[in-house]
Amino acid sequence: MRRDLELARTFAEAFLRADSSLFASLADGRPLLDPVLPRLSHAADHGLLWWGVAGALGATKGRRRPAAARGLLALGAASVLANGPAKVVFRRDRPPTHGIPALRRLSRDLTTFSFPSGHAASAAAFATGVALDSPGAAVPVAALAATVAFSRVYVGVHYPGDVLAGAALGVGAALLTTKVMPRRPWVPARASPASAWAPALPEGEGLTVVVNARSGQGNHSDLLAVLRADLPRAKVVEVGPADDMDAALATAADSSRVLGVAGGDGSINSAAQLALARGTPLAVFPAGTLNHFAADLGLAGAGDSVQAILTGSAVAVDLGRADGISAGFDRFSRVFVNTASLGGYPDMVAVRERFERRLGKWPAMIIALCWVLRNEPPFDVEIDGERRRVWLIFVGNGVYHPDGFAPTYRSRLDEAKLDLRVVDAAAPAARLRLVGGVLTGRLGRSRVYEQRTVERVLISSAQAGALPFACDGEVTEGVERIVISPSAARLIVYRPRRDTGAGASGRWFSRRRGAATG
Structure with a gap:
């Protein structure tokens, strides 16, 4: 010694x-x-x-x-x-x-x-x-x-x-x-090939792209330049603040071989509903603020989508399905590409996205969580027949990573499973324990947090009044009872083939016309 x-x-x-x-x-x-x-x-x-x-x-x-x-x-x-x-x-x-x-x-x-x-x-x-x-x-x-x-x-x-x-x-x-701030992998999520379902469209003939001018930062000049240069025969419809996005998508779906949408996840959700109902492939052009679905697909910019459309390369992805009874006791049915949520989660998403543009996902998530815990009251529900008092319910279309309170990405888009995450409000000092678990990266071991993979979940309100409900971040009317499960049908979406250097090829299309869209 x-x-x-x-x-x-x-x-x-x-x-x-x-x-x-x-x-x-x-x-x-x-x-x-x-x-x-x-x-x-x-x-x-x-x-x-x-x-x-x-x-x-x-x-x-x-x-x-x-x-x-x-x-x-x-x-x-x-x-x-x-x-x-x-x-x-x-x-x-x-x-x-x-x-x-x-x-x-x-x-x-x-x-x-x-x-x-x-x-x-x-x-x-x-x-x-x-x-x-x-x-x-x-x-x-x-x-x-x-x-x-x-x-x-x-x-x-x-x-x-x-x-x-x-x-x-x-x-x-x-x-x-x-x-505490997990990294998103560079590799796109796995999905089943579906090239036979998606036609190659030389110069974009047969494609209509609906561009949501309100999405993202609201300036899509680079995206429009790529579409006009590389897909000159495609029809491009710009939807302004005073226009009806759903009506524009419906018209485009009825008159095109392929429906295209340029916007955020809310716009993609609306387009996915129509593409699934009409049996047409969907072409996604990332133009939102966060572009979660496009990121899981591996679409870095408009050039990736262009390359897939010209070559007829596509994949089949799962959708989540929500069937329930609304606050007015009307039956409804919706699909979602990313997530569904109940309780304070929609408000948390809104607060998070307001700060995420400046601070990034994880710091914004902490701010949003603290805001919800301070301002949103917990609510009473029955989850698969078990009565619970909770703050938030998150249901992901597929298994999300990482574990914990900041689900960020999926490694597969074709596994027909749901990711259920619940924040419990009944445990002693639940607020303090929840925030502590998030800050230390040990939320998975906390008693106030539950996460599991399911194939179906039934959620009912156990209190007076309906529950706030959101699909892909878009808040809808409240629900009294809802069943969430994987959809029986898959959505066909264009994506470049991995073995052809999809990311590099896509970016080449964007740069070739001097328009960086990533």
Whole structure:
């Protein structure tokens, strides 16, 4: 034991000598980008530089938004660890600055401890967090992070070892975010092939695409450019705020070989109802805010859909079916492509989507959950004959991943199963335990949360008044009783073949006309 301590002490002393020697060499080195590096180092104070980068990423489309949110989450965790317990434990003094040229030095002396570097930890955490969700965007971010980390040695406030330790801590903090903010896989969900059901449409002849101008950010000029360039014989119908989306879809379905829809999941739900009823294939063009169904299909943009239509490549996917009695005691039947929900879940989705555009899915989910628990009362139901007091009921069309309170994606679209998740309100301190489980990533072990795979579920109101009900995020009238099960019929949807490099081919179609739609 004593010998091990002596070896550790010898190693530490050798490391400190080498670290100090390397710092002195850099201090005596020739000027490099003066005074750019000192200004960059100052810009990263309190993470302000990374908040600015996150804002720029969040203003774009695709995976860069959740990447920015993960980067900020990792930055927060790394900053707390590096500037709190780590500095207190190691208590290393700052390096002497008398050998640093005056032009490089910061305007004020730092009084905190040196090891590890909080700036390096924040930079590495943010860059790694971005890389986990958007590797393409991470390349320039990583270069900027490395420059910030180097600048801390260059301006004389950290030893090189401080920076390396901070970077390692930051990478670790970013990797830990996957425990509470799971990553969506790059591989599309599995589905049964259905190419014989979907005709190839040269230049889009026989296709009508209904574009919901209200979906997403409301600007679909890039999408329209791709449609006109690559599918010149397709009919494109733009539906404005004052127009009837359902009527436009019905007219298009009656007059076309293939029904196309450009919009979010609510628009796709309406189109799926008609395509299933008419027995026609559906072409989906992602144009919403989140595009959950398109993401599960593996459609990164309009180019992927174009490639599938031109080649006649399609898959057969399951739909969920909800049959019930409404608040007015009228019978109704609906299908859904993603999820159905009861209770406060529709309101939670609305709150989440309001913040998700800026913060990403997981932070927005936490905000939405807290809002629902504070403002929505629990309700009494019978689930398959068992009386329960609950806050939320989620039913997914297929098994969703990950487990817990943020169902994000499916690995299969053809398994004819339902994912039932219930948030119980009867347990003691249910609110506190629920939020604690979500924040720690241990919700699956909490008594207030239940999740199971079912083939059918019967839900009835056990209180005065109907239950709020939503399909694919679209709130409908309340229900008194509802049976949810997989639909007996499958929906035929265009999707590029995987073995032909679908994602790359689709993106090539979009870029070929100078219109990026991802």
